[in-house]
Every structure is written in structure tokens, then in C-alpha cells.
Amino acid sequence: MLKGQSSNLLTYISNLFNSSDSKGCIPFLQELARREAMLASFPQEIHPALVDTLTSKGILNLYLHQAESYTACEKGKNLVISTGTSSGKSLCYQLPMLDSMLKEPCKTALMLFPTKALTNDQLNSLQALIPKKGPCQPKCAVYDGDTPQRERAAIRDQANILLTNPDMLNMGILPHHPLWARFFENLAYVIIDEAHIYRGVFGSHIANLIRRLKRIVDFHGSTPKFILTSATIKNPRALSEVLIEEEVELIAHDGSPQGMKYFMVYNPPLVNEELGVREGLLLSVRKFVSSLYRFQVQTLVFCRTRRLVELLLRDVKNDLQISNGSIRGYRSGYLKTERREIESGLKAGEVKIGIATNALELGVDIGGVDCVLLAGYPGSIASLRQRIGRAGRMFNPSLSIFIASMNPLDQFLAQNAEYLLSRDLEEALLNPNNPLILLEHLQCAAAELPLDNTEYFGKLNPEELKPYLDYLTQLGVLHRKGKRYYFVSDDYPAQHVSLRNTPSNAIALRCMNNGKVEVVGEVDYNSGLWMVHPGAIYIHDGETYRVDELDLTNCLAFLVPCDEDYVTEPVISAEIDVLSVKNTSDHRLYQLNCGEIKVRSQVKGYKRIKWSTKEVLDTTTLDMPETTLESMGVWLVLKDECVELLRKEGLWNSDRNDYGPHWKKIRNEIRARDHYQCQVCGQPESQVEHHVHHKVPFRLFTSLEQANNPENLVTLCKKCHSLVESQIRVRSALSGLKYLMSALSPLLVMSDAGDLASYFDSVAKFADCKPAIIIYDNIPAGIGLSEGIFQRFQELLEKAREVITRCDCSDGCPSCVGPALEGAYGGKFETMELIKYLLETPAHGING
Amino acid sequence: MESMAERLKSLGFKKAVSISPSTAKSDVKLESAVDGKIIQNSLGEFVLKETLYPMNHQHGVVTFHYDFHTETINRTAKITPESPSLERLLFIDTETSGLSGGTGTFAFLVGYGRFSSEGFLLTQLMIRDPGEEPAMLLHLINQINDKDIFVSFNGKSFDIPLLQNRLVLNRLPVKLREFQHIDMLHISRKLWKYSLESCSLKTIESAILKFNRNSEDVPGWMIPDIYFAFLRTGDPSGLKEVVYHNAQDILSLAALFIHVSKLLAGTLSPSCVPVDDLIAISRIYWDLGSYEVSQKILKSILPRTKTAEQRVMINASLGRFFKKMGHSNEAIQYWQEAAENGDAAACIELAMYYEHSIKDYSTALHWCEKGLQASKNGDKNPASSRFLISTQKRMTRLQFKRSNHV
Structure with missing residues (x-):
């Protein structure tokens, strides 16, 4: 080749x-x-000065997607451009933006970039495009935390193109919008670069920031068009439409070579x-x-x-x-x-x-x-x-x-x-209506401009907003007079908004470094309990720390840099309640639900696990407070028919274990110890010898002695033994599927480590004591991940089947069903069976 | 509503518990509590209170009257023409819903005073709820003539930008920022930066104007909460104190203006003016380019100086004056005096003199070293890195010159 x-x-x-x-x-x-370029000539409408500049730089044609973007802008559409890296995405928005300014010199544009490095890079590339001999010279300026105070007034008064970031828009621009009156009155374009970054919590904040921006822009009397760019994800258009709450046209044919x-x-x-x-x-x-x-x-x-x-x-x-x-x-x-x-x-x-x-x-x-x-x-x-x-x-x-x-x-x-x-896998999701995030931005919005009781906030209508506004009035943050809510607080609400976190108490991470106390970072309160409990190994920015002390009263964690060869894993007990079911799809063997849940969890202790071998060194117990999380979850409930099928099929046939040379002797001793009676139903032995069962499955042990330890053995009659084993089979199948689902979910719904949590129980209280698996957003009120998984559950199962079928391992490995869990074993076979049943049965219908 | 509170709480929303809902609304109306009246215009209603302080009103040591010259203040604040009529001065101060800044802060009370033939007329506009803001602002801008000159205390960075924001939000197209403006905070800093612990209006009021407020006054930081309480309960009693506070602020502002005008015009008998003030005044004249006046003031106080620090400052300034006038011999005398008492800048002046005029590089080096030393000792004004770098450069050059010279 x-x-x-x-x-x-x-x-x-x-x-x-x-x-x-x-x-x-x-x-x-x-x-x-290899791919050839798809070229297009410059659209006729482009200002000739701009064409001259491009030509002088050796750009004689546009790529197809660049020309398409220009044309769509001419038609007054919002766009999202989702093409590969280095495909010339920038020109897609630079052209229409500069063009509009050459034609109407007073026009302005706001460009949002997620990082400062990107902003500076863009400034250079933009300035190189400005025609030297055009009818006017649009002024470009970076306005961020690094912009010197003395330059700011001139930028506010003169800039045509403002390059900034979401934090600055939140803190520095919107709360002072009267100073930006000229800029907002003439706003023609809002550019949102790298929009796929704006997902999850960050995205939910950005969507609200855009709601605020649109309100202010509307006050100043303009209606800008939005141009977004995105990496190649599955849903650039849907993401954009949630972010800006308007129709967006997708440009995805990459014309670059x-x-x-x-x-x-x-x-x-x-x-x-x-x-x-x-x-x-x-x-x-x-x-x-x-x-x-x-x-x-x-x-x-x-x-x-x-x-x-x-x-x-x-x-x-x-x-x-x-x-x-x-x-x-x-x-x-x-x-x-x-x-x-x-x-x-x-x-x-x-x-x-x-x-x-x-x-x-x-x-x-x-x-x-x-x-x-x-x-x-x-x-x-x-x-x-x-x-x-x-x-x-x-x-x-x-x-x-x-x-x-x-x-x-x-x-x-x-x-x-x-x-x-594959570009058809990952979906970027967010939830602009997360109540905690929404509440913060409503305060900012009211401070920026009194809120009218007939007003929409994005797509939220006045009735939906009323409870929030009334609540803020009750808190004394807003004052209602007639049909308006006024901000009445000696506060600057934008400074409390942290665009990358959900609003909550944060635990500050402190560390002694060379005799000085350094703040390493922070984690939110609930995550702090399991991430930085005393004794935890915490990895931050590639540095390893051990947590010396966790002071929950003052929300401080004291860390010590360390170089241990173990990691810690918290032992968490969780209890889940379903608060409401928003969506259900019913199948012959299972039911899938999506709704509000409440998770009460408590860190009971932690395990130290040797880094290189994953061997558990020891377990320490802790006394930590219980926490509650209300969020959205998606849960799979197995029906009795399904359990029955699992029981009937393939019992005992997976393989036979070799219990060692002394098994016969041990077996007799245990039967004698248990007085030849089944320890579940009490049935004494008659003609047939009772079975001796390993409580913790034999396969989970590496040493024969430990597996055959009398404490791990119990006498059972044949009938009870088969019931107990089938119980384990169900557990194993659930464990394996849960592992697959949580491993695969981030490939479908983009999420950061810790955004999703999962849990399974063969006797799940939240599902009428039926076997169930739940995946939930590990963020108060959720950010849309569970809903995303609900919609694509079938796909998730299909992916799971592909993965497990393809895996070469004999009975489970990290690449498929994961490590065995307590009271279960590898369970590759059982998981495969379960997935097969689940996929075979067509849906009865979706109710929501 | 209760359910929203519970829902947010269960999601982990941690904010101070909700305040008690407004209880029985007060029967007393704001306008009668503050002895004002309701004014109506095309944008609605608000409350207005007028108070006339007759000529010869006494505010601390200052008597309100007409016979003072504002020329130097006006020059310092770059006002044109330099002697506008007193009626054009608009003494302004606002009480606001906070100090946090941004569009969320509004003025609920705008007070302004003017001199007229009958005396000093103080007008206070206030709103009974934020919805009355447009009417109040409309009234305000109708009262302002575009030839008016604002006089404020920190109004350039606080009151006027805030009012300007509010005008934009209420679509009232007047550009307050384009008005001429005398910010007394800036002039006060020039005068008392070194002699007063702070240049707040409060400090100046008691230290300079010798005025004491009565028990009706409230501290400024409480004002937003007093207004919020009024919004919730409708009880205007707390606002009476705010109205008093605002009135005293404006009276003190006007008194300060009169006092400073006299200080700068030299109409006060020099013996009752502290030396520090006179040094500051000479500096103001220097900055205005009136070098002779500056020098005269300095020379007149030299015999009265009490501290070495003052003497250093005066000597250094006089040295600067004579250098400017081209009398280097006299300049050197004063600088020598200042340099020996630890003035870094004077040391460098001497070094320059010995380097360029006398070409005595050793003495020049000696003064450079002295200068560096002085800059290290002076804890009040730590040496700028520019000073250190340029002095080091000078010393290198001097060493080179000296070795070549020998």
C-alpha cells in the first residue's frame, strides 16, 4: 500500500x-x-476591495463551504459551520462580517472565543484581511481581562469587531451595556467559535448568557445574525439551535483539500x-x-x-x-x-x-x-x-x-x-433551563434591564419565568412594581456567576508549597465529599496529592503533594428515589424511563488500590455526611419475563470450575459442618448429596485457599443452589451491562469525567424491587445528558453488543464488561445474553 | 412560590433565607415624611423637596456668600471660561441603591444646589419606587442648562457615569459626560493628600470645614438597605435621615468649594493657613504654570516651617523653580539643602549639575550614591524602577567618564 x-x-x-x-x-x-479541493469562485456580491485583498494574498477561489457560508449569510440566515480542522472555517465568518462593514462602515460584530490564545491568533488573521484601500478600515480590538484600563474607553467607542470571551461578556460588557450603546446599536454579527466546547454546565451557562445578550441587543435596537463554528460532532445544528434558540443552517460539506x-x-x-x-x-x-x-x-x-x-x-x-x-x-x-x-x-x-x-x-x-x-x-x-x-x-x-x-x-x-x-456518534448536550443556572442569569438580566412580566427569556415564556421572578422578589433581590421587576440589591450579580460550574458551595483545595499556602483549585461541595475525602489521592492538572484534612465547615481541603503508587476509590452507598417520570418507553422484556430522581449518598470509606496491578491494598472507613442530589436520570428496568429467560437459558453451561485436588474432602467437611441441611430452605439430604456453594464466586479468587475458605462455603440443596446462582447470573449481567453503558455513554453524549454516574441493583427499590440499571446526570437538576441517552438507548445497546461480541477476552476484561464486582463474576456471557434479549424485543411504544 | 423555594433549596441553592415579606404598609407617605411634594410630568410622578439656605448661612467655618474668586479652581479643573457666573455651578450628589456599579445600580435620590440672589437653593428629587425613575430623570435634565458646570465630590467617576447609564436605560438622550465638571475630590487630593489621613468628604468636613453633623445622619454604607427596607415596607421614616445626609453632603460640597476658592485665591490670611496647605497650593500654581506665584508662596513660608520634611519639600521645589528660571547657582543651594536632608530627586539634580556643568565626576557619583540611598530610605514613595535604572545608567557613565578623565 x-x-x-x-x-x-x-x-x-x-x-x-x-x-x-x-x-x-x-x-x-x-x-x-486524499481529497481534492472543491472550489467556488467569489460570489458577486462580495465587496470588490475584499476580493482584491484575498487575491493579493494568493487566494483566488473559495472552498465550497466558504462560498456557501457567504451566500447563506446574504440570505440573512444563522449558520453553523462544522468542518474539519484546518479547513478554513475562519474565513466562513470573516468574509460576511468584513463585507458587511465595508458596505456599511458603522456595523459591528462580536466574536466569542473560548480561550485567550485563540483570540490573539484571530486578531492577527483578521487584521491581515482588512483591505488597505477599502472605503473604510474596520477597527478590530481584543477586549478581555488583559486589556489595559486606559484603552478600554476607546475600544468601547470605536471598535467595529470586538474579540472577547464569555467571561468578559458576562462580567465586563453586559453589566455595562449603556457604555456600549453604539456597539450594540450597530451589531450585525455574533460569532461563536468552537461552539462544541459549550456543552454541559458550561454550555448551559452560555445559552443563558446569549439570552441576556439578545435582550440587551434588542433594547439597543438591532437583531444580529449568529455564525457558529463547531468541531465535527453529531449534532452541530441542534447544539447551535439550543445555544441561540433560533433556527440555524448547517454548513458541513468540507471543500478543503x-x-x-x-x-x-x-x-x-x-x-x-x-x-x-x-x-x-x-x-x-x-x-x-x-x-x-x-x-x-x-x-x-x-x-x-x-x-x-x-x-x-x-x-x-x-x-x-x-x-x-x-x-x-x-x-x-x-x-x-x-x-x-x-x-x-x-x-x-x-x-x-x-x-x-x-x-x-x-x-x-x-x-x-x-x-x-x-x-x-x-x-x-x-x-x-x-x-x-x-x-x-x-x-x-x-x-x-x-x-x-x-x-x-x-x-x-x-x-x-x-x-x-465516526462523526455521527458524539452529541453535545446542554440544558439552558437548569434552574440553578437560570436563576443566576435571571438576576444578571434584571440588573442589566428591568424584567417585564410579559417578557420571554430565550424560549421561556412569562408563565414559566414567573415562579423564578417571584422567588427572587421574595429574597429581596427584585422588587415588583406594576408589570416590572426591578433589581434592588447592592450587588453585582455577574461576579457570582462561574460559567464553568453549577452554583453551589465550593471546597477550596489548599496546599503547602515551599512554606506558602497555594490554592490548587476547587471542587463543588458534593463532589468534594467523594473526591477529596480525608486520605484520598487527588490528581489535579497531572499533579498527585494526598488529602490530609477536609474541613467541611469552612469548605477547605488541605492537600499534600505526594508520589504514591496507589490510587483511592471511595466506597459510596447510594439510595435512589424516583421523583417523577418524564418519559417511558415500554418493551416486552424491559422498560426504559427518564425522569427526576433523588440520590442520597454517603461516602462510607475508601479503598487503596495499587496503581500497577489494580490490587486492593486495604479499606478504610470514614464518617462523612450524607448528601442529596436531585437530578435527571435514565433507568432500565428488567421485567419478570426477562429474568425468567435469563434463569432458564444456559444454566450451568458456561463452564465447570476446577475447585482443586482437595475439593471432595472440603466439600464433605462443609456438609458435615452444616448438618447436611440446605442453609436456605432447611431441607435435609436424602438420596442425593447437597451442593456446596461459593458465596463469593470461585473465579474472583486467584488463590485456591482463599476461595475454598470455609467461611466462603455454604451447603445448599440443588433447587436453592440454582436460584442463588441465577441471582448471581442476573447480577453479573446487570453489572456487565452497566459497565458497558457507562463506558459507552460518553461516546454518545459528550461529557466530562464525573458528569455521569451509574448504579445497578438486582433488587432496585426505585423500580419496585426489580433488577435495574440507572445512569444519571451528576449535576444538580441535570444538563441534558440523561435525556440524550434516553433518546438514543437503542443505539447504546447496539454499540454494547458490537463491543462485547468483538472482544477476544474469555470472561470479561476492561475493554468490555469490566472487572468483576462483588457478588458477581466476569459475566461476559450473561451480559451478552441480556443484551441479545433486550435488542430482540421491539418497543411497545413511547409515552411521554 | 413556596415550591420554587423548596425546589431550589433541594437542588443545593444556598442563599440567605428569604426576607420577611412586607408587613403592614405604612400610613405615612414619603412626601409628607420628608416635607416634599409630588411632581408630575409626561413620564410619571416623583417627589421633590426644596430648601433655601439664605446668604450668610454658616456651614462649619464657612459662610455662604458671593464674594470669592473661582478662577484658580476653574483653571485647575480646566473649565472655560475661567470665571463663569456662580449661578452656572450645579452642586450635585446622588444616593444610590449600591456601590457595586454596573447597570443594576440606580439613584433613588438626586440632590443639586445652586447659588442665586436669594441664597443657596437645594433641590432633592426622589422616587417612591424604581418605576418613578424616568419621571425624575426627565425633571432633572430639564433643570440642567447645557452651560451648567457640575461640581461634585467623586462625581466624575461615580455620580455622573451612573446617571448617564440611567439616562441611556430610560432612553433620555442627554450626554452628561460632555458637561464641564469640577470634581472636588481631585482638587482635595492635590491639597491634602499628604496632610490628611484620607481625602473623604467626611474627613475634610471635620478636619477642614470643622462641621459636625447631628444625630439625624446615617453612615453612607447603610443607605441602600434603608431604601430597600422602604421599598418592602413603605415606611419612609428611615429616608428622612438619608435626605438629611444628602443635604449635608451638598452643603459641605458647596462650603468646600468656597473654602478652596479662597485658599487658592490667597484671600485667607496666610498666618491661619497651615504650611502643608501652602506647600500644596504652591504645587497647584506650579502645575498651572504660574511659577512666580508658586515661588513666592514657598519663600514666604520657609521661615514658618516646623518639620525637616516640609523644609526638604520646599527646598526641592525652590531648586526646581530656579533651575527653570536659569539661575543654576541659586538652584544648587536649595538642592544641596534638600539633598542633604535625604531628597533623592535633589541628589540626582546635583549629580546632573556636577556632571554636565562642573564636570566633577567624583562629586556627581557621590550624589548618585546618596540618591540611591535616599530612595531606599524613603518609605513613603518607594523608588520607581525607572529611577533606579536611570541612576544606575548614570553611574556607569560617570565611572567611565571619570576613568577617561584621569
Whole structure:
């Protein structure tokens, strides 16, 4: 496949494949075909000065999606552009924006970028496009926390194009909108770049921020059009329509050219087959980087943490004995000048190996590289695709390598790598009507402009708003007079809004560093209980800490930096109540529900787990307060028929365990101990000997002695034994399916670690004591994830079946049904059976 | 409604418990409580109170009358023409729903005073609820003539921008920011930055104007809550104190204006003016380019100085004056005096003199070292990095010159 082409990269690839080291470690390699550009000529309506400028830069045509965007804007539509990395998305909004200003010089535009680095990059690219000889020179300015006070007034009075971020819009612009009267009166466009970032809690805040923006803009008498860009996710259009609450047209035909791309997955070799332990991520990445350097393949390595960047940088420089600037690190914390230097070094090819965190993921222009190496899964497919989009320059072939870590999701994706290339999987979801988030923004809105009792807030109508406004009136924040609610508080509500968190008490994380107290970060109160309980190992930004003390009265956690080789896992007891069912779909063997739930949970203690072997070192008990979470959940309830089927099918036939050479003797001893009576129903032995049952399944033990410990054994009659075993079978199937569902859900609904929680019980109180699995939004009032899963449950089950069928393991592994849980065993077979039954039965109907 | 509160609480919403709903509404009306009247215009109603303080009204040590010159104040605040008629001055102060800033803050009381032939007429406009704001603002802008000059205390950064915001929100297109404006806070800082612990109106009122408020007054930070309480209960009794507070603020503002005018015009007998004030006045004249006046004031107080600090300041300023006039010999004398008493800038002046005029590099170096030392000792004004860098540069150059010279 690689014959006839000669470049460092291709030599490297063929070498890699012929090397014996990588045997069995490359489960996936895909060629993404070269794609020709789809060009379009400049639409006639574009201002000639703009066309001249583009032409003078050597841009003689537009890509199809750029031309389409312009035309759609001309028709007055809102747009979202969802094309690949480096496909020229910026021009899609730069053109209509500048065009409108050349035609009407007073027009203005607001551009929102999620990071400051992106903002500065955009300023440069924008300024290069402004015609020198046009009828006017639109003024562009960055307005963020770094903008000097003395420059701000001039920017407010003069800027045509304002480049800013959501935080500044919330804190610095909307609360002072009268100062921006000229800007808002003339607002023609609002640009929202990288809109896929605005999902979950952050997105729910942004949707409300946009509601506030639209209110203010309306007051000043203009109706701007929105242009959004998004990474290639499943639902760019739906996401945009929830964010701006207007109709949006999707532009998704990527007209930009692309060279041949190779995408490869590398799963480090097993070093301990029995325990399933693989070669460390750092070591594997190191080997790759060294050989890529030797082949002179320019490579960008993405690491998940800043710490990994530094470790890798140190090791690779050591391995290669290199001290010049051809290998550089790039992460937040580096100086601005240093970063610019590395960016231009990458562009010019002087930097051969760049080792970066996600600081380099968004926007920042470094040209293309030959190879992108991903050290571990970055958390979402969109983000992975953005990173691998860095590979490839013009029509040159390029390579992307995803190196899987030991993390279950990484292992899972290594086995199911085609998911990584699918753009039809991940959905970005949010909930603009989350009551806590909404309440904060309503206060800001009232402070910005009194609220009328006939007014809408986004799509929320006056009746829906009234309870909130009346509540705020009751709190004394608002004062109602006639039909209006006035803000009457000596407060600046926008400063309390933290766009990335749900409103709640936060626990501040403090750490002593060189004799000084440093604030490491914060976690919300409820998460704090299980994330930073005393004794917990807490990893923040790649640094490992141990929690010394948790002071809940003052909301402080004291951390100590450490370098332990274990992690901790909280032991949580949870009780779930269903408050209301919003949606149900009924099937022959199961029922799927979606609704409001209440989770009461308590951290009972924690386990210390050895990092390398996942072995539990010990368990410590804790006395922690109970917490309650009200949120949205989606739960699967197995009907009696389903349980019956599971019972009947395939009993005992999975395999026979070899209980060891002394089994016969042990068995007799236990029967004697139990007076030859079934310990469940009391039936004495007659002709047939009773069975001896392992309470904790035999397979879960590595040592024969422990498994056959008398305390783990009990005498049961044949009938009772089969009942108990089938109970375990149900538990195993539920455990396996729960594991699959929670592993796969983030691939369907984009979420951050900890956004979703799951739980299963074979006697679930919240489901009339039937076997059930629940997945819920781990955020007060929810952010739309459970609803998303409800809608796509069938798809989730199908994915689960694909994964489990394809997995080569014998009885469960981290890539399919996960590790065995207490009172269950691997359960791969049982899980497979369960999924088969669930998928076979068509839905009876959906009621909602 | 109760259910919303419960729902939010169960979701973890943690905010101070809800305040008690308004109990029995008060029978007393705001307008009668403050002895005002209701005014109606095309945008609605509001309450207005007028008080005339006759000529010769006494406010602390200041007597209200006409015979003072405002020229220097006006020059300092860059007002044109430099001697407008007193009737054009509009002394203004607002009471607001908070100090947090942003569009959420509004003025519920706007007070303004003017001199006229009958005396000082104070007008206070207030609203019974936020809905009356448009009517009040309309009345306000109708009372303002575009030749008026605002006189305020910190009004340039607080009251006027706030009122401007409110006008935009109520679609009343008047640009208050474009009016001429004398902010007495700025002038007070020039005068008393070094001699008073703070330049708040309160401090100035008691230290300079010797005026004491009676028990009717309330501290400023309580005012928003008093108004919010009135909104909830309708009981206007607390607002009487706010109206008193606002009136005293404006009277003190006018008294301060008269006092400063006299200070700057030199109409007060110099012996009753503290040395520190006179040093500050000389500085104001210097900044206005009236070097001779500045110098005269300084020379006149030199015999009266009590502290070394004052003497250093006067000597340094006189040195600066004579340098400007081209009398370097006299300048050197004063600088020598200031430098020996630890004035860093004077040391450098001397270094420059010895370097360029005398070409005595060793002495110049000596003064540089002295200057660096002085800048380290002076804890009041820590040396700027620019000063340190330029002095180091000067010293390097001097060392080079000295070695070449020998």
C-alpha cells in the first residue's frame, strides 16, 4: 500500500510494520483517502476591495463551504459551520462580517472565543484581511481581562469587531451595556467559535448568557445574525439551535483539500498477561518519539497532563542525547514569548518534536506536522479529531497515532477504534433551563434591564419565568412594581456567576508549597465529599496529592503533594428515589424511563488500590455526611419475563470450575459442618448429596485457599443452589451491562469525567424491587445528558453488543464488561445474553 | 412560590433565607415624611423637596456668600471660561441603591444646589419606587442648562457615569459626560493628600470645614438597605435621615468649594493657613504654570516651617523653580539643602549639575550614591524602577567618564 512513495514518513510507517516490536500491538490502521479541493469562485456580491485583498494574498477561489457560508449569510440566515480542522472555517465568518462593514462602515460584530490564545491568533488573521484601500478600515480590538484600563474607553467607542470571551461578556460588557450603546446599536454579527466546547454546565451557562445578550441587543435596537463554528460532532445544528434558540443552517460539506492520512491505534504490549497489565504509556510514547525523531518525521505529541509533558520531554531528550531546541514542550504556564517561539519553530520546521497539552489543541496556527501522537484518549472524539487534524500539510501524507493507556475507556477504544473516526456518534448536550443556572442569569438580566412580566427569556415564556421572578422578589433581590421587576440589591450579580460550574458551595483545595499556602483549585461541595475525602489521592492538572484534612465547615481541603503508587476509590452507598417520570418507553422484556430522581449518598470509606496491578491494598472507613442530589436520570428496568429467560437459558453451561485436588474432602467437611441441611430452605439430604456453594464466586479468587475458605462455603440443596446462582447470573449481567453503558455513554453524549454516574441493583427499590440499571446526570437538576441517552438507548445497546461480541477476552476484561464486582463474576456471557434479549424485543411504544 | 423555594433549596441553592415579606404598609407617605411634594410630568410622578439656605448661612467655618474668586479652581479643573457666573455651578450628589456599579445600580435620590440672589437653593428629587425613575430623570435634565458646570465630590467617576447609564436605560438622550465638571475630590487630593489621613468628604468636613453633623445622619454604607427596607415596607421614616445626609453632603460640597476658592485665591490670611496647605497650593500654581506665584508662596513660608520634611519639600521645589528660571547657582543651594536632608530627586539634580556643568565626576557619583540611598530610605514613595535604572545608567557613565578623565 505504501509502495512507490518515498518520504521520511512513509519509510517510517513501513519500518514500523515490519518491526517485530509492534506485532500484535496495532489493532487498527486506516487510510483516509486524499481529497481534492472543491472550489467556488467569489460570489458577486462580495465587496470588490475584499476580493482584491484575498487575491493579493494568493487566494483566488473559495472552498465550497466558504462560498456557501457567504451566500447563506446574504440570505440573512444563522449558520453553523462544522468542518474539519484546518479547513478554513475562519474565513466562513470573516468574509460576511468584513463585507458587511465595508458596505456599511458603522456595523459591528462580536466574536466569542473560548480561550485567550485563540483570540490573539484571530486578531492577527483578521487584521491581515482588512483591505488597505477599502472605503473604510474596520477597527478590530481584543477586549478581555488583559486589556489595559486606559484603552478600554476607546475600544468601547470605536471598535467595529470586538474579540472577547464569555467571561468578559458576562462580567465586563453586559453589566455595562449603556457604555456600549453604539456597539450594540450597530451589531450585525455574533460569532461563536468552537461552539462544541459549550456543552454541559458550561454550555448551559452560555445559552443563558446569549439570552441576556439578545435582550440587551434588542433594547439597543438591532437583531444580529449568529455564525457558529463547531468541531465535527453529531449534532452541530441542534447544539447551535439550543445555544441561540433560533433556527440555524448547517454548513458541513468540507471543500478543503486533504492529503493522504493514516490513522493508527497502538495498544502497548501486555507485560503481565494474567493481570492484563500493559507496558506503561510513558515508555511506549517515548519509544515512538525517539524513532520518529530518528526518521526526521516532524511530530506533535499530545499529553493529557502538564506533568506528562515535562516527564516525556526529559526522557526523550535523555534517550536521544539532545539539548538543542529541536524538541520542545508546550503547555500552559510557559511564557507567552516562549510559546510564540515554539509556534513559529513548529511552523518553520525547526522544532522536530513538540510535546504539548491541550493548550495547542484549539485554533493556534502552527501549520501542519507530519505526525500527531496522542498519548492517551483526550476525553472526547471531537477533541481527538481536532488533535489529529494537526497532521498533514498541503497534500503531503500524514500519520496520526493513538496510543492507548491502561485506562478502561482507552482500552475500550483501542478495541473499537473505528468509533474514533465516526462523526455521527458524539452529541453535545446542554440544558439552558437548569434552574440553578437560570436563576443566576435571571438576576444578571434584571440588573442589566428591568424584567417585564410579559417578557420571554430565550424560549421561556412569562408563565414559566414567573415562579423564578417571584422567588427572587421574595429574597429581596427584585422588587415588583406594576408589570416590572426591578433589581434592588447592592450587588453585582455577574461576579457570582462561574460559567464553568453549577452554583453551589465550593471546597477550596489548599496546599503547602515551599512554606506558602497555594490554592490548587476547587471542587463543588458534593463532589468534594467523594473526591477529596480525608486520605484520598487527588490528581489535579497531572499533579498527585494526598488529602490530609477536609474541613467541611469552612469548605477547605488541605492537600499534600505526594508520589504514591496507589490510587483511592471511595466506597459510596447510594439510595435512589424516583421523583417523577418524564418519559417511558415500554418493551416486552424491559422498560426504559427518564425522569427526576433523588440520590442520597454517603461516602462510607475508601479503598487503596495499587496503581500497577489494580490490587486492593486495604479499606478504610470514614464518617462523612450524607448528601442529596436531585437530578435527571435514565433507568432500565428488567421485567419478570426477562429474568425468567435469563434463569432458564444456559444454566450451568458456561463452564465447570476446577475447585482443586482437595475439593471432595472440603466439600464433605462443609456438609458435615452444616448438618447436611440446605442453609436456605432447611431441607435435609436424602438420596442425593447437597451442593456446596461459593458465596463469593470461585473465579474472583486467584488463590485456591482463599476461595475454598470455609467461611466462603455454604451447603445448599440443588433447587436453592440454582436460584442463588441465577441471582448471581442476573447480577453479573446487570453489572456487565452497566459497565458497558457507562463506558459507552460518553461516546454518545459528550461529557466530562464525573458528569455521569451509574448504579445497578438486582433488587432496585426505585423500580419496585426489580433488577435495574440507572445512569444519571451528576449535576444538580441535570444538563441534558440523561435525556440524550434516553433518546438514543437503542443505539447504546447496539454499540454494547458490537463491543462485547468483538472482544477476544474469555470472561470479561476492561475493554468490555469490566472487572468483576462483588457478588458477581466476569459475566461476559450473561451480559451478552441480556443484551441479545433486550435488542430482540421491539418497543411497545413511547409515552411521554 | 413556596415550591420554587423548596425546589431550589433541594437542588443545593444556598442563599440567605428569604426576607420577611412586607408587613403592614405604612400610613405615612414619603412626601409628607420628608416635607416634599409630588411632581408630575409626561413620564410619571416623583417627589421633590426644596430648601433655601439664605446668604450668610454658616456651614462649619464657612459662610455662604458671593464674594470669592473661582478662577484658580476653574483653571485647575480646566473649565472655560475661567470665571463663569456662580449661578452656572450645579452642586450635585446622588444616593444610590449600591456601590457595586454596573447597570443594576440606580439613584433613588438626586440632590443639586445652586447659588442665586436669594441664597443657596437645594433641590432633592426622589422616587417612591424604581418605576418613578424616568419621571425624575426627565425633571432633572430639564433643570440642567447645557452651560451648567457640575461640581461634585467623586462625581466624575461615580455620580455622573451612573446617571448617564440611567439616562441611556430610560432612553433620555442627554450626554452628561460632555458637561464641564469640577470634581472636588481631585482638587482635595492635590491639597491634602499628604496632610490628611484620607481625602473623604467626611474627613475634610471635620478636619477642614470643622462641621459636625447631628444625630439625624446615617453612615453612607447603610443607605441602600434603608431604601430597600422602604421599598418592602413603605415606611419612609428611615429616608428622612438619608435626605438629611444628602443635604449635608451638598452643603459641605458647596462650603468646600468656597473654602478652596479662597485658599487658592490667597484671600485667607496666610498666618491661619497651615504650611502643608501652602506647600500644596504652591504645587497647584506650579502645575498651572504660574511659577512666580508658586515661588513666592514657598519663600514666604520657609521661615514658618516646623518639620525637616516640609523644609526638604520646599527646598526641592525652590531648586526646581530656579533651575527653570536659569539661575543654576541659586538652584544648587536649595538642592544641596534638600539633598542633604535625604531628597533623592535633589541628589540626582546635583549629580546632573556636577556632571554636565562642573564636570566633577567624583562629586556627581557621590550624589548618585546618596540618591540611591535616599530612595531606599524613603518609605513613603518607594523608588520607581525607572529611577533606579536611570541612576544606575548614570553611574556607569560617570565611572567611565571619570576613568577617561584621569
